[in-house]
Amino acid sequence: MERTTRIDDVMLMAYVDGEVDSQTAREIEATIAADPAIGRRVAMFRQTATMMRGAFGEVLHEPVPERLLRALGGGAAVAPAAAAASVVPMRGHPEQRGYLWRNAGWAAAAAIGAVALLNAASQQGVAPFAQRAPVQEVAATTDAERWIDNLAAWYRVHRASFEKDQRLLVDIGAENIDELERWVGAKLQREIAVPDLSSFGYRQQGGRLLLIGRRPAAQFFYATETGELVQLVIGFTDQPDREGRLDQRDDVNVVSWRERGYAYAFIGRIDGKRLWAMADATWAKLKPA
Amino acid sequence: MSGGVDPAIQAELVALLPRLRRFARGLAGVPDQADDLVQAACEKALSRIHQWTPGTRLDSWMFRIVQTTWLDQKRAQKVRTGEGRVDADSPLVEAELSVDGAREMESHITYDAVRRAMATLPDEQRAVMMLVCVEGQSYKEAADTLAIPIGTVMSRLSRARTALGRLVGEPATEAAGNVVRFKPEGS
Numbered sequence: 001m002e003r004t005t006r007i008d009d010v011m012l013m014a015y016v017d018g019e020v021d022s023q024t025a026r027e028i029e030a031t032i033a034a035d036p037a038i039g040r041r042v043a044m045f046r047q048t049a050t051m052m053r054g055a056f057g058e059v060l061h062e063p064v065p066e067r068l069l070r071a072l073g074g075g076a077a078v079a080p081a082a083a084a085a086s087v088v089p090m091r092g093h094p095e096q097r098g099y100l101w102r103n104a105g106w107a108a109a110a111a112i113g114a115v116a117l118l119n120a121a122s123q124q125g126v127a128p129f130a131q132r133a134p135v136q137e138v139a140a141t142t143d144a145e146r147w148i149d150n151l152a153a154w155y156r157v158h159r160a161s162f163e164k165d166q167r168l169l170v171d172i173g174a175e176n177i178d179e180l181e182r183w184v185g186a187k188l189q190r191e192i193a194v195p196d197l198s199s200f201g202y203r204q205q206g207g208r209l210l211l212i213g214r215r216p217a218a219q220f221f222y223a224t225e226t227g228e229l230v231q232l233v234i235g236f237t238d239q240p241d242r243e244g245r246l247d248q249r250d251d252v253n254v255v256s257w258r259e260r261g262y263a264y265a266f267i268g269r270i271d272g273k274r275l276w277a278m279a280d281a282t283w284a285k286l287k288p289a
Numbered sequence: 290m291s292g293g294v295d296p297a298i299q300a301e302l303v304a305l306l307p308r309l310r311r312f313a314r315g316l317a318g319v320p321d322q323a324d325d326l327v328q329a330a331c332e333k334a335l336s337r338i339h340q341w342t343p344g345t346r347l348d349s350w351m352f353r354i355v356q357t358t359w360l361d362q363k364r365a366q367k368v369r370t371g372e373g374r375v376d377a378d379s380p381l382v383e384a385e386l387s388v389d390g391a392r393e394m395e396s397h398i399t400y401d402a403v404r405r406a407m408a409t410l411p412d413e414q415r416a417v418m419m420l421v422c423v424e425g426q427s428y429k430e431a432a433d434t435l436a437i438p439i440g441t442v443m444s445r446l447s448r449a450r451t452a453l454g455r456l457v458g459e460p461a462t463e464a465a466g467n468v469v470r471f472k473p474e475g476s
Binding site: 009010013014017019044045047048049051052053054055056057058059060062064065067068069071072073156157160161163164 | 308
Protein backbone atom coordinates (compact mmCIF):
# COMPACT_ATOMS: atom_id res chain seq x y z
CA MET A 1 0.00 0.00 0.00
CA GLU A 2 1.25 3.43 -0.84
CA ARG A 3 1.20 6.27 1.64
CA THR A 4 1.89 9.92 1.24
CA THR A 5 3.69 12.02 3.74
CA ARG A 6 4.09 15.74 3.73
CA ILE A 7 7.73 16.54 4.08
CA ASP A 8 8.30 19.89 5.63
CA ASP A 9 11.10 21.55 7.52
CA VAL A 10 9.94 20.18 10.84
CA MET A 11 10.05 16.62 9.55
CA LEU A 12 13.47 17.08 7.97
CA MET A 13 14.77 18.59 11.17
CA ALA A 14 13.29 15.74 13.20
CA TYR A 15 15.06 13.32 10.88
CA VAL A 16 18.38 15.08 11.45
CA ASP A 17 17.80 15.03 15.20
CA GLY A 18 17.00 11.33 15.24
CA GLU A 19 13.41 11.90 16.21
CA VAL A 20 11.70 9.88 13.46
CA ASP A 21 11.17 6.14 13.31
CA SER A 22 13.34 3.97 11.12
CA GLN A 23 10.81 3.59 8.32
CA THR A 24 10.28 7.32 8.04
CA ALA A 25 14.03 7.82 8.13
CA ARG A 26 14.49 5.46 5.20
CA GLU A 27 11.77 7.23 3.25
CA ILE A 28 13.34 10.61 3.87
CA GLU A 29 16.75 9.28 2.86
CA ALA A 30 15.30 8.07 -0.41
CA THR A 31 13.80 11.50 -0.97
CA ILE A 32 17.10 13.20 -0.20
CA ALA A 33 18.82 11.04 -2.81
CA ALA A 34 16.25 12.05 -5.40
CA ASP A 35 15.93 15.74 -4.60
CA PRO A 36 19.05 17.91 -4.12
CA ALA A 37 16.96 20.74 -2.66
CA ILE A 38 15.77 18.47 0.13
CA GLY A 39 19.34 17.32 0.64
CA ARG A 40 20.53 20.89 1.06
CA ARG A 41 17.78 21.52 3.56
CA VAL A 42 18.83 18.49 5.58
CA ALA A 43 22.44 19.60 5.44
CA MET A 44 21.42 23.00 6.75
CA PHE A 45 19.67 21.50 9.77
CA ARG A 46 22.69 19.32 10.44
CA GLN A 47 25.08 22.25 10.10
CA THR A 48 23.13 24.51 12.41
CA ALA A 49 23.33 21.92 15.19
CA THR A 50 27.07 21.51 14.63
CA MET A 51 27.57 25.27 14.58
CA MET A 52 25.68 25.66 17.83
CA ARG A 53 27.74 23.04 19.61
CA GLY A 54 30.92 24.68 18.39
CA ALA A 55 29.83 28.20 19.21
CA PHE A 56 28.96 27.39 22.81
CA GLY A 57 31.29 24.48 23.47
CA GLU A 58 34.08 26.67 24.76
CA VAL A 59 32.06 27.70 27.78
CA LEU A 60 32.47 24.21 29.25
CA HIS A 61 36.22 24.66 29.16
CA GLU A 62 36.22 27.97 30.96
CA PRO A 63 36.98 28.15 34.66
CA VAL A 64 33.88 28.46 36.79
CA PRO A 65 33.87 31.75 38.68
CA GLU A 66 34.32 31.34 42.39
CA ARG A 67 31.23 33.45 43.04
CA LEU A 68 29.05 30.76 41.46
CA LEU A 69 30.55 28.10 43.68
CA ARG A 70 29.92 30.36 46.62
CA ALA A 71 26.32 30.86 45.50
CA LEU A 72 25.89 27.14 45.99
CA GLY A 73 27.18 27.16 49.49
CA GLY A 74 30.71 28.40 49.36
CA GLY A 75 33.80 26.86 47.81
CA ALA A 76 34.77 23.35 48.78
CA ALA A 77 32.04 23.14 51.39
CA VAL A 78 29.55 22.30 48.66
CA ALA A 79 31.18 18.97 47.93
CA PRO A 80 30.27 16.35 50.50
CA ALA A 81 33.45 14.42 49.99
CA ALA A 82 35.42 17.60 50.32
CA ALA A 83 33.82 18.36 53.63
CA ALA A 84 34.71 14.90 54.86
CA ALA A 85 38.17 14.99 53.41
CA SER A 86 41.07 13.64 55.38
CA VAL A 87 43.48 15.87 53.57
CA VAL A 88 46.43 17.04 55.55
CA PRO A 89 46.36 20.82 55.36
CA MET A 90 49.43 22.55 54.10
CA ARG A 91 51.66 23.73 56.87
CA GLY A 92 54.37 25.83 55.35
CA HIS A 93 56.35 24.79 52.36
CA PRO A 94 57.39 21.22 51.69
CA GLU A 95 60.80 20.28 52.92
CA GLN A 96 62.05 19.33 49.49
CA ARG A 97 60.95 22.58 47.95
CA GLY A 98 64.44 23.57 46.82
CA TYR A 99 64.74 20.70 44.42
CA LEU A 100 62.44 22.19 41.82
CA TRP A 101 64.80 24.98 40.96
CA ARG A 102 68.06 23.14 41.30
CA ASN A 103 68.78 24.49 37.91
CA ALA A 104 70.74 27.53 36.86
CA GLY A 105 67.78 29.06 35.10
CA TRP A 106 65.73 29.04 38.25
CA ALA A 107 68.21 30.95 40.34
CA ALA A 108 67.39 34.28 38.76
CA ALA A 109 63.72 33.45 38.66
CA ALA A 110 63.73 32.86 42.40
CA ALA A 111 64.57 36.51 42.92
CA ILE A 112 61.22 37.51 41.51
CA GLY A 113 59.72 36.52 44.81
CA ALA A 114 56.19 37.23 45.82
CA VAL A 115 55.08 38.75 42.55
CA ALA A 116 55.61 35.53 40.68
CA LEU A 117 52.40 33.92 39.60
CA LEU A 118 50.91 32.04 36.73
CA ASN A 119 49.15 33.08 33.57
CA ALA A 120 49.42 36.66 32.64
CA ALA A 121 47.83 36.57 29.24
CA SER A 122 46.46 39.99 29.95
CA GLN A 123 49.83 41.25 31.07
CA GLN A 124 51.50 42.53 27.97
CA GLY A 125 55.11 43.65 27.89
CA VAL A 126 55.96 43.07 31.49
CA ALA A 127 59.12 44.94 32.40
CA PRO A 128 62.02 43.38 34.30
CA PHE A 129 61.33 43.07 37.99
CA ALA A 130 63.65 45.86 39.07
CA GLN A 131 61.93 48.38 36.80
CA ARG A 132 58.39 47.51 37.54
CA ALA A 133 56.22 49.95 39.40
CA PRO A 134 54.43 48.67 42.51
CA VAL A 135 51.05 49.12 40.89
CA GLN A 136 52.03 46.68 38.16
CA GLU A 137 53.13 44.15 40.70
CA VAL A 138 49.83 44.37 42.47
CA ALA A 139 47.97 43.92 39.22
CA ALA A 140 50.06 40.93 38.26
CA THR A 141 49.54 39.33 41.62
CA THR A 142 45.82 39.87 41.55
CA ASP A 143 45.43 38.38 38.09
CA ALA A 144 47.54 35.38 38.91
CA GLU A 145 45.78 34.82 42.22
CA ARG A 146 42.56 34.71 40.27
CA TRP A 147 44.11 32.10 38.04
CA ILE A 148 45.02 29.96 41.02
CA ASP A 149 41.45 30.46 42.28
CA ASN A 150 40.17 29.26 38.94
CA LEU A 151 42.41 26.22 38.89
CA ALA A 152 41.09 25.18 42.28
CA ALA A 153 37.50 25.88 41.26
CA TRP A 154 37.97 23.87 38.09
CA TYR A 155 39.35 21.00 40.05
CA ARG A 156 36.42 20.97 42.45
CA VAL A 157 33.91 20.93 39.62
CA HIS A 158 35.64 18.04 37.88
CA ARG A 159 36.10 16.15 41.08
CA ALA A 160 32.43 16.47 42.02
CA SER A 161 31.48 15.25 38.57
CA PHE A 162 34.00 12.41 38.74
CA GLU A 163 32.65 11.26 42.08
CA LYS A 164 29.11 11.29 40.80
CA ASP A 165 29.53 9.69 37.37
CA GLN A 166 32.90 7.98 37.66
CA ARG A 167 33.95 9.50 34.39
CA LEU A 168 35.74 12.60 33.29
CA LEU A 169 34.96 15.02 30.53
CA VAL A 170 38.03 14.52 28.38
CA ASP A 171 38.57 15.24 24.72
CA ILE A 172 40.90 12.28 24.24
CA GLY A 173 41.14 9.37 26.67
CA ALA A 174 44.20 7.65 28.08
CA GLU A 175 43.83 4.82 25.56
CA ASN A 176 44.90 7.25 22.85
CA ILE A 177 47.66 9.00 24.71
CA ASP A 178 49.85 9.35 21.61
CA GLU A 179 47.07 11.14 19.79
CA LEU A 180 46.48 13.33 22.82
CA GLU A 181 50.15 14.30 22.95
CA ARG A 182 50.24 15.16 19.26
CA TRP A 183 47.04 17.16 19.48
CA VAL A 184 47.84 19.29 22.51
CA GLY A 185 51.45 19.56 21.37
CA ALA A 186 50.30 21.14 18.15
CA LYS A 187 48.04 23.53 20.01
CA LEU A 188 50.77 24.51 22.46
CA GLN A 189 53.40 24.70 19.72
CA ARG A 190 55.77 22.27 21.41
CA GLU A 191 56.28 18.62 22.09
CA ILE A 192 54.47 17.31 25.13
CA ALA A 193 54.88 13.93 26.78
CA VAL A 194 52.07 13.34 29.25
CA PRO A 195 53.93 12.52 32.48
CA ASP A 196 53.66 9.06 33.96
CA LEU A 197 52.55 9.29 37.60
CA SER A 198 52.09 5.57 38.13
CA SER A 199 54.86 5.54 40.72
CA PHE A 200 52.58 7.77 42.80
CA GLY A 201 49.63 5.43 42.26
CA TYR A 202 47.97 7.69 39.69
CA ARG A 203 46.93 6.49 36.24
CA GLN A 204 46.48 8.69 33.20
CA GLN A 205 42.83 9.39 32.39
CA GLY A 206 43.26 11.49 29.27
CA GLY A 207 43.09 15.20 28.66
CA ARG A 208 41.38 18.13 27.08
CA LEU A 209 42.02 21.61 25.80
CA LEU A 210 41.09 24.73 27.70
CA LEU A 211 41.18 28.37 26.79
CA ILE A 212 43.10 30.50 29.24
CA GLY A 213 43.37 34.15 28.38
CA ARG A 214 42.13 33.30 24.88
CA ARG A 215 45.02 30.93 24.33
CA PRO A 216 44.96 27.14 24.36
CA ALA A 217 46.05 25.23 27.42
CA ALA A 218 46.23 21.51 28.09
CA GLN A 219 44.61 19.81 31.04
CA PHE A 220 45.56 16.24 31.90
CA PHE A 221 43.71 14.05 34.38
CA TYR A 222 45.06 11.38 36.69
CA ALA A 223 43.22 9.19 39.17
CA THR A 224 44.01 6.52 41.72
CA GLU A 225 42.12 3.26 41.89
CA THR A 226 40.12 4.74 44.74
CA GLY A 227 39.08 7.67 42.60
CA GLU A 228 41.35 10.39 43.91
CA LEU A 229 41.86 12.98 41.19
CA VAL A 230 44.90 15.04 40.25
CA GLN A 231 45.14 17.46 37.33
CA LEU A 232 48.07 18.89 35.42
CA VAL A 233 47.53 22.11 33.47
CA ILE A 234 50.04 23.50 30.95
CA GLY A 235 49.47 26.82 29.25
CA PHE A 236 51.18 29.77 27.69
CA THR A 237 52.44 32.65 29.79
CA ASP A 238 54.02 36.00 29.04
CA GLN A 239 55.54 36.14 32.50
CA PRO A 240 59.17 35.40 33.28
CA ASP A 241 60.33 32.08 34.65
CA ARG A 242 59.27 31.45 38.21
CA GLU A 243 60.23 28.87 40.78
CA GLY A 244 57.78 26.33 42.07
CA ARG A 245 55.20 27.49 44.55
CA LEU A 246 52.56 25.80 46.61
CA ASP A 247 49.18 27.49 47.06
CA GLN A 248 46.14 26.30 48.90
CA ARG A 249 42.50 27.06 48.23
CA ASP A 250 40.34 25.50 50.91
CA ASP A 251 41.28 21.83 50.72
CA VAL A 252 42.73 22.00 47.20
CA ASN A 253 46.48 22.36 46.76
CA VAL A 254 48.10 23.86 43.68
CA VAL A 255 51.80 23.54 42.83
CA SER A 256 52.73 25.87 40.00
CA TRP A 257 55.78 27.18 38.18
CA ARG A 258 56.75 28.89 34.95
CA GLU A 259 59.51 28.13 32.52
CA ARG A 260 60.36 29.31 29.01
CA GLY A 261 56.98 30.81 28.20
CA TYR A 262 54.87 28.06 29.70
CA ALA A 263 53.02 27.93 32.99
CA TYR A 264 52.47 24.61 34.76
CA ALA A 265 50.28 23.55 37.65
CA PHE A 266 49.52 20.34 39.48
CA ILE A 267 46.18 20.51 41.27
CA GLY A 268 44.85 18.00 43.75
CA ARG A 269 43.10 17.51 47.01
CA ILE A 270 46.02 15.66 48.44
CA ASP A 271 48.83 16.51 50.79
CA GLY A 272 50.84 19.40 49.45
CA LYS A 273 54.10 17.53 49.92
CA ARG A 274 52.88 14.69 47.79
CA LEU A 275 51.68 17.05 45.09
CA TRP A 276 55.01 18.82 45.27
CA ALA A 277 56.80 15.52 44.83
CA MET A 278 54.84 14.92 41.62
CA ALA A 279 55.92 18.29 40.26
CA ASP A 280 59.46 17.64 41.41
CA ALA A 281 59.55 14.33 39.59
CA THR A 282 58.18 15.66 36.33
CA TRP A 283 59.18 19.30 35.83
CA ALA A 284 62.45 18.51 34.06
CA LYS A 285 60.65 16.29 31.53
CA LEU A 286 58.01 18.95 30.98
CA LYS A 287 60.50 21.57 29.90
CA PRO A 288 60.05 22.54 26.27
CA ALA A 289 62.80 21.29 24.00
CA MET B 290 21.59 30.23 52.33
CA SER B 291 22.44 26.67 51.47
CA GLY B 292 22.01 25.41 55.03
CA GLY B 293 19.85 22.34 55.16
CA VAL B 294 20.44 21.36 51.57
CA ASP B 295 21.57 17.79 51.06
CA PRO B 296 25.33 17.95 50.44
CA ALA B 297 24.96 15.36 47.68
CA ILE B 298 22.53 17.64 45.85
CA GLN B 299 24.85 20.57 46.34
CA ALA B 300 27.67 18.55 44.82
CA GLU B 301 25.45 17.71 41.85
CA LEU B 302 24.64 21.38 41.41
CA VAL B 303 28.32 22.23 41.46
CA ALA B 304 28.97 19.63 38.80
CA LEU B 305 26.21 21.18 36.70
CA LEU B 306 27.71 24.67 36.77
CA PRO B 307 29.63 24.45 33.47
CA ARG B 308 26.50 23.36 31.63
CA LEU B 309 24.34 25.95 33.38
CA ARG B 310 26.84 28.63 32.37
CA ARG B 311 26.71 27.42 28.78
CA PHE B 312 22.92 27.42 28.76
CA ALA B 313 22.82 30.88 30.29
CA ARG B 314 25.37 32.11 27.75
CA GLY B 315 23.01 31.05 25.00
CA LEU B 316 20.16 32.97 26.61
CA ALA B 317 21.94 36.10 27.74
CA GLY B 318 24.72 36.34 25.21
CA VAL B 319 27.01 38.42 27.40
CA PRO B 320 29.31 36.32 29.63
CA ASP B 321 29.04 38.45 32.77
CA GLN B 322 25.30 38.74 32.39
CA ALA B 323 25.06 34.99 31.88
CA ASP B 324 26.99 34.34 35.07
CA ASP B 325 24.75 36.79 36.92
CA LEU B 326 21.85 34.76 35.63
CA VAL B 327 23.36 31.46 36.80
CA GLN B 328 24.09 32.95 40.19
CA ALA B 329 20.51 34.18 40.58
CA ALA B 330 19.20 30.81 39.43
CA CYS B 331 21.40 28.93 41.89
CA GLU B 332 20.25 31.11 44.75
CA LYS B 333 16.65 30.59 43.71
CA ALA B 334 17.16 26.84 43.39
CA LEU B 335 18.63 26.53 46.86
CA SER B 336 15.75 28.49 48.34
CA ARG B 337 13.25 26.12 46.79
CA ILE B 338 15.20 22.90 46.65
CA HIS B 339 12.31 21.15 48.41
CA GLN B 340 10.34 21.58 45.19
CA TRP B 341 12.71 19.33 43.28
CA THR B 342 11.50 15.73 43.17
CA PRO B 343 14.28 13.24 43.89
CA GLY B 344 14.60 10.76 41.06
CA THR B 345 13.80 13.37 38.44
CA ARG B 346 16.46 15.13 36.43
CA LEU B 347 18.17 17.85 38.39
CA ASP B 348 19.74 19.32 35.26
CA SER B 349 16.37 19.84 33.57
CA TRP B 350 15.00 21.38 36.74
CA MET B 351 17.93 23.79 36.85
CA PHE B 352 17.66 24.66 33.16
CA ARG B 353 14.03 25.52 33.77
CA ILE B 354 14.95 27.78 36.69
CA VAL B 355 17.62 29.51 34.64
CA GLN B 356 15.16 30.11 31.83
CA THR B 357 12.33 31.39 34.03
CA THR B 358 14.78 33.58 35.93
CA TRP B 359 15.95 35.03 32.63
CA LEU B 360 12.39 35.77 31.52
CA ASP B 361 11.62 37.32 34.91
CA GLN B 362 14.66 39.54 34.66
CA LYS B 363 13.73 40.66 31.19
CA ARG B 364 10.18 41.36 32.20
CA ALA B 365 11.43 43.44 35.08
CA GLN B 366 13.66 45.20 32.57
CA LYS B 367 16.65 44.61 34.74
CA VAL B 368 18.58 43.30 31.80
CA ARG B 369 20.25 45.80 29.61
CA THR B 370 21.30 45.15 26.06
CA GLY B 371 25.04 45.01 26.26
CA GLU B 372 28.03 44.13 24.22
CA GLY B 373 27.50 40.94 22.30
CA ARG B 374 23.75 41.42 22.14
CA VAL B 375 22.24 43.01 19.09
CA ASP B 376 18.75 43.86 18.01
CA ALA B 377 17.12 41.69 15.42
CA ASP B 378 16.85 44.57 13.01
CA SER B 379 20.41 45.64 13.44
CA PRO B 380 21.99 46.48 10.07
CA LEU B 381 25.23 45.08 11.40
CA VAL B 382 23.79 41.62 11.83
CA GLU B 383 21.97 41.74 8.55
CA ALA B 384 25.19 42.63 6.81
CA GLU B 385 27.08 39.90 8.59
CA LEU B 386 24.53 37.26 7.73
CA SER B 387 24.43 38.14 4.10
CA VAL B 388 28.08 38.48 3.26
CA ASP B 389 29.02 36.49 0.23
CA GLY B 390 31.91 34.83 2.01
CA ALA B 391 29.53 33.15 4.37
CA ARG B 392 27.88 31.44 1.45
CA GLU B 393 31.03 29.95 0.11
CA MET B 394 32.26 27.66 2.79
CA GLU B 395 31.10 26.67 6.20
CA SER B 396 34.60 27.18 7.47
CA HIS B 397 34.22 30.88 6.80
CA ILE B 398 31.54 31.14 9.43
CA THR B 399 32.89 32.17 12.73
CA TYR B 400 31.44 30.97 15.96
CA ASP B 401 31.09 34.59 16.86
CA ALA B 402 28.69 35.01 13.97
CA VAL B 403 26.66 32.09 15.26
CA ARG B 404 26.49 33.61 18.70
CA ARG B 405 25.47 36.96 17.23
CA ALA B 406 22.79 35.30 15.18
CA MET B 407 21.55 33.49 18.26
CA ALA B 408 21.28 36.83 20.03
CA THR B 409 18.81 38.01 17.41
CA LEU B 410 16.41 35.15 18.06
CA PRO B 411 13.46 35.40 20.44
CA ASP B 412 14.20 34.13 23.95
CA GLU B 413 11.97 31.11 23.64
CA GLN B 414 13.76 30.00 20.48
CA ARG B 415 17.15 30.41 22.08
CA ALA B 416 16.13 28.15 24.95
CA VAL B 417 15.09 25.25 22.71
CA MET B 418 18.18 25.72 20.55
CA MET B 419 20.43 25.38 23.57
CA LEU B 420 18.57 22.40 25.02
CA VAL B 421 18.29 20.39 21.80
CA CYS B 422 21.29 21.39 19.68
CA VAL B 423 23.81 22.00 22.46
CA GLU B 424 22.61 19.97 25.45
CA GLY B 425 21.41 17.13 23.24
CA GLN B 426 18.02 16.83 24.84
CA SER B 427 15.29 15.05 22.91
CA TYR B 428 12.24 17.01 21.86
CA LYS B 429 10.29 15.35 24.65
CA GLU B 430 12.93 16.21 27.24
CA ALA B 431 13.08 19.81 26.06
CA ALA B 432 9.31 20.02 26.19
CA ASP B 433 9.35 18.72 29.76
CA THR B 434 12.16 21.06 30.75
CA LEU B 435 10.38 24.13 29.44
CA ALA B 436 6.87 22.92 30.30
CA ILE B 437 5.61 23.46 26.78
CA PRO B 438 4.02 21.09 24.22
CA ILE B 439 6.41 19.05 22.09
CA GLY B 440 4.92 20.60 18.96
CA THR B 441 5.91 24.00 20.23
CA VAL B 442 9.46 22.79 20.75
CA MET B 443 9.59 21.59 17.17
CA SER B 444 8.17 24.71 15.62
CA ARG B 445 10.43 27.01 17.64
CA LEU B 446 13.43 24.88 16.85
CA SER B 447 12.65 24.80 13.16
CA ARG B 448 12.25 28.56 12.97
CA ALA B 449 15.45 29.18 14.90
CA ARG B 450 17.52 26.82 12.80
CA THR B 451 16.09 28.21 9.61
CA ALA B 452 17.20 31.65 10.78
CA LEU B 453 20.70 30.37 11.55
CA GLY B 454 20.67 28.52 8.25
CA ARG B 455 21.12 31.85 6.55
CA LEU B 456 24.68 31.73 7.82
CA VAL B 457 25.34 28.79 5.55
CA GLY B 458 23.51 30.36 2.68
CA GLU B 459 20.32 28.35 2.96
CA PRO B 460 17.23 30.43 2.23
CA ALA B 461 14.55 30.80 4.86
CA THR B 462 11.95 29.15 2.66
CA GLU B 463 10.64 25.69 3.33
CA ALA B 464 11.79 22.58 1.55
CA ALA B 465 10.69 22.54 -2.06
CA GLY B 466 8.92 19.21 -2.34
CA ASN B 467 6.19 19.65 0.18
CA VAL B 468 4.27 16.50 -0.59
CA VAL B 469 6.18 13.36 -1.34
CA ARG B 470 4.65 10.07 -2.32
CA PHE B 471 6.22 7.26 -0.34
CA LYS B 472 6.11 3.62 -1.12
CA PRO B 473 6.73 1.21 1.71
CA GLU B 474 9.62 -1.20 1.29
CA GLY B 475 8.86 -4.29 -0.75
CA SER B 476 5.98 -2.81 -2.69
